[in-house]
């Protein structure tokens with residue numbers, strides 16, 4: 001096992017529908033690589049192909065040096081997979097779930113006791129070994145599921161929306177575990193909808209309609225992919241303001257960002273004044289226009305809209 005992932009032109013069709021459309025990327029040892037993209041983009045299907053659970057239609061890849069087309073069974077021994085839906089059994093106790101995974105992954109008998117203790121400790125479940133898993137809080141379940149996916153010390157782990165619906169503090173703890181694994185050479189491929197989590201990845205791939213529309217560090221995505229300057233506009237009646245600016249020629253792109261508008265313009269010259277006068281002409285009071293660095297969400301929205309055009 002070399003703990004790397006190498007994917008070339010990977011494609012999956014369901015009937016006539018192409019769910020994953022010729023994607024290529026590579027992930028290095030110990031890297032935390034994120035998949036970011038809307039629902040239906042093809043993230044889960046890609047992960048399932050890499051785990052040897054779904055057969056690709058075309059293209060291929062190596063996971064830990066093993067061929068996903070031919071060595072799916074062997075790959076399963078070397079990877080950890082936390083699926084999007086809960087992978088734990090609600091009607092088993094904490095201890096029973098761990099035993100179940102120890103069995104599936106054929107963990108060595110002499111290591112089991114120590115592994116079990118470690119998982120329970122990390123998930124902060126000491127004293128709750130006999131509680132039914134279905135009665136645990138979501139965040140605790142997620143930690144336990146991660147522990148179970150790691151029970152056989154895999155070199156590569158696939159985490160599919162591991163923290164969906166989990167509170168911020170628990171998400172932070174979860175990411176500390178991933179960070180420590182990464183420092184120990186474990187490679188992670190993780191999907192998330194949370195921008196703060198995407199920021200914690202070494203690199204991310206933005207996925208839309210089965211294709212990778214950008215792949216880079218978050219810093220480089222923000223500086224290199226955005227062509228133009230971004231202004232944040234605080235004004236009355238943002239929805240009307242959005243329409244006005246969208247219909248005008250001044251903006252390359254206008255999006256609603258919380259209570260504000262994010263206005264993307266090609267060149268800087270005269271722009272804040274032009275935005276202000278367009279809005280004022282429609283009796284929309286402008287409180288603030290400020291040049292801002294783009295967030296990952298801005299970059300993502302911009303690239304998706306650019307791709308759709």
Ligand SMILES: Nc1ncnc2c1ncn2[C@@H]1O[C@H](COP(=O)(O)OP(=O)(O)O)[C@@H](O)[C@H]1O
Pocket residue numbers: 014019037038039040041042043044045046
């Ligand atoms: N077994 C399947 N049969 C038919 N269509 C599928 C199947 N699995 C996934 N899809 C479709 O493929 C697309 C990508 O799905 P998925 O990989 O789950 O996306 P994501 O994880 O990014 O939300 C979706 O349109 C989904 O409906």
Ligand SMILES: [Mg+2]
Pocket residue numbers: 043044045084160
């Ligand atoms: Mg998914």
